[in-house]
Amino acid sequence: MMVEFEPPQVACIVSSANHSFAALRATRECVIAIPSIDLAPIVVKVGNTSGRNIDKFATLGLTAAPSTRIAAPLVEECFANLECKVADTRSVNKYNLFILNVLKAWTDPAKRERKTIHHCGYGRFVVDGATITLKSRMR
């Protein structure tokens, strides 16, 4: 979830059973790659496999692209990628909750599909629908 706008900061929960958890703790950095609906079948495969056993890029046909601020690669197929460094681990042991600083944000203007998917559990996803704009004083 969003924590702060400027400088941009997010919080995320990563199950301690996941390889990502060990990797995030060891390297203290990660890319948050944001897939659109067309990638949903690959997203499920990413979630149903572990980096402990396979190279997900090679096995699932994803392309690693170079980051500039961290060592972890971007996922070329995603329309947005956030380069992040761990800012705070005070809630990791108890809640698996990492506070991340977003150091660089990428978006690929050539990718027209930008509808994201929200996992509701058991393979069920809600896809982004219409965008509405209401008069508001809120940023």
Added chain:
Amino acid sequence: MMVEFEPPQVACIVSSANHSFAALRATRECVIAIPSIDLAPIVVKVGNTSGRNIDKFATLGLTAAPSTRIAAPLVEECFANLECKVADTRSVNKYNLFILNVLKAWTDPAKRERKTIHHCGYGRFVVDGATITLKSRMR
């Protein structure tokens, strides 16, 4: 954001400039009321006003319904309401981040509209679209 399934736990960020922040710190409990798209104009008004100055229930035509585990009321017009107690404040001073235990969850089966809205900033909201189901081993 979701923190844990069982027992259910969520994390939420509340701006320290908001009346809700002071109320949450003082009472250590809250209701997370989940509005559907038909309430969007009222949602914006709720966000653009402060409980410091007005009674939002009275002013915005919302109905307070009794909770069972906490003192704060449910919002009758919302299709779902979560009764929560603050579980941990360790990240409040630095990140305005509260860890909440969800003690009771309500849903109103008579309310057919269940599309939620996601604020992207400046009054722009993405509305839930289609639901898709893919074969997955993930809960």
